[in-house]
Amino acid sequence: xxxxxxxxxxxxxxxxxxxxxxxxxxxxxxxxxxxxxxxxxxxxxxxxxxxxxxxxxxxxxxxxxxxxxxxxxxxxxxxxxxxxxxxxxxxxxxxxxxxxxxxxxxxxxxxxxxxxxxxxxxxxxxxxxxxxxxxxxxxxxxxxxxxxxxxxxxxxxxxxxxxxxxxxxxxxxxxxxxxxxxxxxxxxxxxxxxxxxxxxxxxxxxxxxxxxxxxxxxxxxxxxxxxxxxxxxxxxxxxxxxxxxxxxxxxxxxxxxxxxxxxxxxxxxxxxxxxxxxxxxxxxxxxxxxxxxxxxxxxxxxxxx
Numbered sequence: 214x215x216x217x218x219x220x221x222x223x224x225x226x227x228x229x230x231x232x233x234x235x236x237x238x239x240x241x242x243x244x245x246x247x248x249x250x251x252x253x254x255x256x257x258x259x260x261x262x263x264x265x266x267x268x269x270x271x272x273x274x275x276x277x278x279x280x281x282x283x284x285x286x287x288x289x290x291x292x293x294x295x296x297x298x299x300x301x302x303x304x305x306x307x308x309x310x311x312x313x314x315x316x317x318x319x320x321x322x323x324x325x326x327x328x329x330x331x332x333x334x335x336x337x338x339x340x341x342x343x344x345x346x347x348x349x350x351x352x353x354x355x356x357x358x359x360x361x362x363x364x365x366x367x368x369x370x371x372x373x374x375x376x377x378x379x380x381x382x383x384x385x386x387x388x389x390x391x392x393x394x395x396x397x398x399x400x401x402x403x404x405x406x407x408x409x410x411x412x413x414x415x416x417x418x419x420x421x422x423x424x425x426x427x428x429x430x431x432x433x434x435x436x437x438x439x440x441x442x443x444x445x446x447x448x449x450x451x452x453x454x455x456x457x458x459x460x461x462x463x464x465x466x467x468x469x470x471x472x473x474x475x476x477x478x479x480x481x482x483x484x485x486x487x488x489x490x491x492x493x494x495x496x497x498x499x500x501x502x503x504x505x506x507x508x509x510x511x512x513x514x515x516x517x518x
Contacts, residue, residue: 344376353385362390363397367405380411387417395423398432413442420450428459428468436468446477453483461489464501466508473512 328336342349350357358378361370370390374380381389391411394402403423407413413423424444427435436456440446449455457477460469469489473479479489487495493505 345373345378347378356382356384356390358382358390359384359388359393362394362402362406363399365399365402367402370402370405371409374409380406380409381415383415383417387415387419389415389423391415391423392417392421392426395426395432395435396430398430398435400432400435400438403435404438407438407442413439413444414448416448416450420452422448422450422456424448424456425450425454425459428456428465428472429463431463431465431468433468433471436471440471440475446472446475447481449481449483453481453485455481455489457481457489458483458487458492461492461505461509464493464496464505466505469505469508470512473508479509479513 331339345357347357358370358373358380359382361367361373381391383389388396389411391403391406391413392415394406416422422444424436424439424446425448427439446457447455455477457469457472457479458481460472469477482488490506490509493502493509496502
C-alpha cells in the first residue's frame, strides 16, 4: 500500500522541528535529515518502512504541498521575524536588560584578580576613592564629562551627573559638554544633555554659543533642535558674528534658510561692519554667491524663496 506523508516544519527558537501527518506513521520507520549546500534550504529524507511511502515537505503556514516524485523535499524557509519591528524591539530590549548568567561571577573574579595585582600603594588609591574625584582626573583642558560627551559614553556621563557633577561644567576655554558634543556632531549626546537640563545659552570665552558651533559644523538637525529649546538665533559672539554670519561664511543655504525662517536678522553687522550679505558677496561672482544673496534678500520679505 502506498502512503503519502506530509512533513510540517515548525521553528521553535533556533531549532527546526519536523512533524508528520498522518499520525499513524509506523513506529519502526525512521527518518534522517542532512542539509545540502544550496541557495535554497534543501533536506534529504530517507525512510525505512514496511510500506512504500512518498512524501512532501511543507511549512506550517502552507495548507497544501505538491508531492515530489523523488525522496527529496523543498520548503520555503520560515520567516525569521526580521520584518517585525515590534519583535525586533522586544529582542533588543531583552538583550539590553538581561545580564549574562555568569556576569556576577566574572566580575567577582576580576575584582579578586586585580586586587592581587595592585601594589599596596595602588590599592590605597583605589580604597580612597569611592566616588570619582574630579580634582584628580581632570585638568583645565581635559574634563571627563567632556570626554564622555565626545566619546558618546552616555551611561558613563550619567554616572558622573548622578554623583553631582555639573552638567554645565566648563573647561579653560569656557566650553561645556554641550559645546563639545555639538562640535563633534554627536546628535544623540546633544539631545541627551538637553534633556538633562544642559544650558544651550552658555557662551565660551569667545562669546560663541552651541548654536554658533552647530552652524559652523553644518549640523542642521542640531540647529533645529537648539531652536526648539528657544536659543537666540541673533546671538553675537565677541566679534559681533551671529549664527547667520557663520552660515553664510560656510555657504550653507539650508541652515541659513532655517535661521532666517526662525527670525535671524540678515541686516545685523559684525564689529567690523559686515552683514551676512556682505560676506556672501565677498566670495565673488559665482552661482553660490547669487543664490545666497537672493535668499538673504527675499526670505524676510516673502518667507518662501
